[in-house]
Amino acid sequence: MRSPVRSSDSEFPFRLGSRLVSKLNVMLLHMENMLFTFRKLARQAAKAAEKPTPENVHKFRTSSRRVEVLVADLADHRSSNDKKLLKLLAQLRKKAGRVRDLDVQSAALRSLKIPQEPGRKSQLMRTLAEDRAKREKKLVKALDKKTLAEIRKRAKRTASSLEIPQDANPLMLARQKFGALEVDQGSITDKTLHQFRIAGKRARYIAELAGKNAEATGLVESFNHMQDVIGDWHDWMQLAARAEKMFGGVQDSALVAALRNITRAKFRQAVNTLTETRTALAGKKPVSVISAVRAPSTAVA
Numbered sequence: 001m002r003s004p005v006r007s008s009d010s011e012f013p014f015r016l017g018s019r020l021v022s023k024l025n026v027m028l029l030h031m032e033n034m035l036f037t038f039r040k041l042a043r044q045a046a047k048a049a050e051k052p053t054p055e056n057v058h059k060f061r062t063s064s065r066r067v068e069v070l071v072a073d074l075a076d077h078r079s080s081n082d083k084k085l086l087k088l089l090a091q092l093r094k095k096a097g098r099v100r101d102l103d104v105q106s107a108a109l110r111s112l113k114i115p116q117e118p119g120r121k122s123q124l125m126r127t128l129a130e131d132r133a134k135r136e137k138k139l140v141k142a143l144d145k146k147t148l149a150e151i152r153k154r155a156k157r158t159a160s161s162l163e164i165p166q167d168a169n170p171l172m173l174a175r176q177k178f179g180a181l182e183v184d185q186g187s188i189t190d191k192t193l194h195q196f197r198i199a200g201k202r203a204r205y206i207a208e209l210a211g212k213n214a215e216a217t218g219l220v221e222s223f224n225h226m227q228d229v230i231g232d233w234h235d236w237m238q239l240a241a242r243a244e245k246m247f248g249g250v251q252d253s254a255l256v257a258a259l260r261n262i263t264r265a266k267f268r269q270a271v272n273t274l275t276e277t278r279t280a281l282a283g284k285k286p287v288s289v290i291s292a293v294r295a296p297s298t299a300v301a
Contacts, residue, residue: 034162037070038159041067041089045063048060048096052136052140057099064096068090071085073173073177073202074170075162076164079158081154085157085158088150088154095139102135104231105128105238108235108236109121114258117253120243120253120255121255124243124246127246170210171207171219174204174219174223177199177206178196178278179281181199193234197231200227200230207220208220222277222281230273233263233267233269237267240259243256244260
């Protein structure tokens with residue numbers, strides 16, 4: 001028989017599966033973190049629908065990914081309801097991701113201070129804003145009342161039947177998730193960085209479930225730093241590609257040339273951060289691999 005778990009959120013009560021709560025004293029996962037993950041998903045979906053600000057869109061995406069990690073990466077098995085929830089969240093997260101990409105690209109472009117081609121910079125900013133408005137409408141339409149109700153219903157069902165091994169160690173699982181990816185130090189590419197960026201996100205969300213102990217905090221901070229640096233490179237890369245599509249190559253536009261040079265620098269920084277993170281997790285002395293990095297095909301000298 002499943003034991004109810006008290007919740008401070010009376011509008012979104014949850015119970016966890018019996019296997020999960022049967023021996024809490026030996027569990028390594030922090031139960032309240034898991035309950036909060038499901039509660040936050042429903043709230044953030046509603047906020048993104050009502051007011052799709054950059055912050056609300058971003059929080060909805062991260063909330064959905066955290067639920068995905070719990071269900072897809074940690075649970076013993078997935079029910080039909082669980083699979084439908086994951087599919088629904090993946091579809092919505094894709095729409096939200098398109099909005100989020102435009103938000104971060106716009107922020108990056110605003111931060112760019114160059115005297116050349118102010119007109120083209122303004123034109124690119126307007127284009128990003130127009131695209132953002134279109135994507136926002138599609139996201140809000142997708143997050144209608146029926147869909148929000150379905151998210152809420154399926155999230156409750158998943159939380160009530162979630163079964164995670166009692167001895168699941170989130171810190172060990174996070175390290176395994178990240179360490180499963182291998183890389184040739186001499187041929188790190190755009191694709192490689194993007195794969196580690198995604199793996200780092202999932203590993204970080206798993207590690208967060210361990211609670212606020214020193215080891216967990218350190219591991220989360222390490223993944224978070226790596227994710228931020230690689231994500232920064234990815235945002236500038238997308239912005240540079242967008243500018244090049246509009247204005248031509250580096251020979252045709254000073255704005256494109258500036259963006260490509262920034263992308264190159266961000267790429268090298270991201271590779272170093274990735275290497276340092278992997279080395280630290282392996283317990284080895286960090287080394288610089290700048291000389292071994294294969295520069296992205298989009299970079300300029």
